[in-house]
Amino acid sequence: MTNAGDGEWGWLVNPAAALPGQAVPGAGVLSADGLRQAKAEISSWDDYAPTPLHHLSGLAAELGFADIIYKDESARFELQSFKALGGAYAVLRQAQSYLQDRLGKAIAIADIRAGDYRRQLQDWTVCTATDGNHGRSVAWGTRMVGCRAIIYIHATVSEGRKQAMEGFGAEVRRIDGNYDDSVRLAAVDADAAGWIVVSDTSWPGYEAIPTDVMHGYMLMAEEAIAQLAGQRPSHVFLQGGVGGMAAAVAATCDLHWGADRPCIIIAEPSEAACLYATADAGRPVVVPGDLDTLMAGLAAGEVSPLAWRVLQDVGDGFVHLPDRDVPPLMRKLAHGIGGDVAVVAGESAVCGLAAAIRLRANPQAAAAFGLDDASRILIFGSEGATDPVLYNEIVTAA
Template sequence: MLTANSRATNAQYPDELQSILSIRAADESGAWLSNWDQISSSATPLWNLPDAAAALSVARVSLKDEGFRSPLGSFKALGAPIALVRLILRHWHAHSLNPSGLLRGQYAEMLSNLTVISATDGNHGKSLAAAARDIGCQCVIVLHANVSVEREQAIAFYGAKIIRIAGGYDESVEHAAKLAAQNGWHVVSDTSYEGYETIPRDVMQGYGVIAAEALKQLASSTPFQPVTHVFLQGGVGGLAAGVASYLWEHSGAQRPRFVVVEPQQADCLYQSAIVGYATKATGSVDSVMAGLACGETSPLAWKILERCVDYFMTIQDEDAVTAMRSLAAGSDRDVPLVVGESGAAGFAGVSVLMQNPSLAKQVGLGPDSHVLVINTEGATAPGVYRDLVGEVVESVLARQSEWQKSHEH
């Protein structure tokens, strides 16, 4: 399903949104993160996929691969650590703490009694747990019923205390807030709600690093071809807001068209576009795209998205699985890629639209289009990946390595 957003504008990035997300804050976050050993010291790859572009009948497909961002396996490694650092800087403002030193554990003794808590579908919680471990504070993670044991174990590896609840993601968010109030803990969530916006804002600031890198990589590509469309994963809206706001501020009125993609049964952003305010999903929310299985839009992210996202669309779970398999297979000119369930959503969205000429025309997709998609995660649940793709991660990576060797110039 596809809906146009009548509130989207091609004007310059509004001054009133600068206090939420800005290039300045995103670049500052990136500088701090460059000192954390859980983040790659180099930019993540921007792959050109000419055979995919030909199959989709567009001029070019560029894929920004966040599976290479961190041992944590996803773009979430950019958000939770920055939110935790900024939280500590606010509460210990009299100590003149060094942000990079925080991530290296320089103040661990002073922060040993600090406890942070968050609900998660997996990747945000894992990143928060890793950051808390390295900074030296305590971490509690609340998991809902649909989070796999594999993802739970990955979070526990970083020393977090795990609390399981019945229900879905939104219930886990409520439970985390309740425990925080009872125990004097600090919620470090990637979704906002009434009275809670500062930390989700900080999380989204970290995601601007993706856009900053992509812009530099695109500018140096030969031949240079401006991006016309950016397909972004939905969820609560944090990634889409962090990336779109950076690109919007950078390009102003010449910004590309933004399309947000989410599971049909977790369509909170799609429904928000229809009613004109941040609202809830209409479906069961449970999706194979676990990172996007969110039932309620972040009101803070919506302040950005309602002004710049041109189209919102939903896809089926099988669309994401088909995209995962296609990207894993690779081709003569396209490198085989390990793309997780949620990571495949943007590419799947392009594929779904190009199968329907009238919808493709509505979005302005055609033979001159340069499409940017983001693989937001690698195989963060290797067992799930194997079951969906029919191939283990190591096999895809081996073919990727062989492809790269054969294409060295």
């Protein structure tokens, strides 16, 4: 079922999603073993702790839900986004395999982090493209191992986000064009220069590293499931850029609940709705243009094929919505409604919640997804104030 909305927003029920009780072929792209390995590594990093899970019952009452359960990634290490779990983890895995090949012996990642191989790694170079948070994670990871980072950003990535990556010692190169152009250029330049690409998106023939990245993201979902202590949400709302985060969470839900999993809905900015367009067409579709959206972390026009293989089976619904939904919701969360804890939610963090609000207020959509007063919705607040200047401007605006 599709509702083209008024052009400003739209929603669709994925006709290809597995029905309850059906096998989910795509979910096998990501594995319990991959998650176990990511958890063993990441949980041994300094300052690791599961991020908080808040129950926003005041907001839930206002919006007509039984509960809004908010996984708060603003507290994720010093990076303030879930992306800390992916790029940095993949850098460490790549450093390990580079050293093992070069030195011909087994090497523990813990020893790389301890600085035992800094000399061998100082000229090894990691490259990526980013709209902000992934690059920050990669730069953080390269600082942990002591190698070089060269990071490509597109025209509209904010200065604050650029400087945050430079603060971890990365060389940041701004290109003309959009996010997808930066991904392509990074891959071409890395190939010519012999750098290793650590991307959060995949393309044909390049899947192993983004798989590591997504296994890292799965830890966020596993933490949330453990914090739910046996309670199953009715719906999970996930914002999508290339789809990596949504696929990682959806796959973790599938591993944990199987056919009894919650209804999974993916939300994007209308300016960069490549997952929506892909679900609508039933095959990967490229969204062209400058992809300019306030939700900077979601400004992708091409899906990750790896992520799509999961989401085509496990993504029950897709929504796109306008930027104007974002600032009021950030302010609402910042102030806390009806005694709720105040939450620092960045521009890209609120997209899933904005979708829940739009669907709940639309009788046809609410009925299609079974959203009502009894719904207990799980939201992944994927970033905090990752650009503090922009965040403060938005939250303090009248």
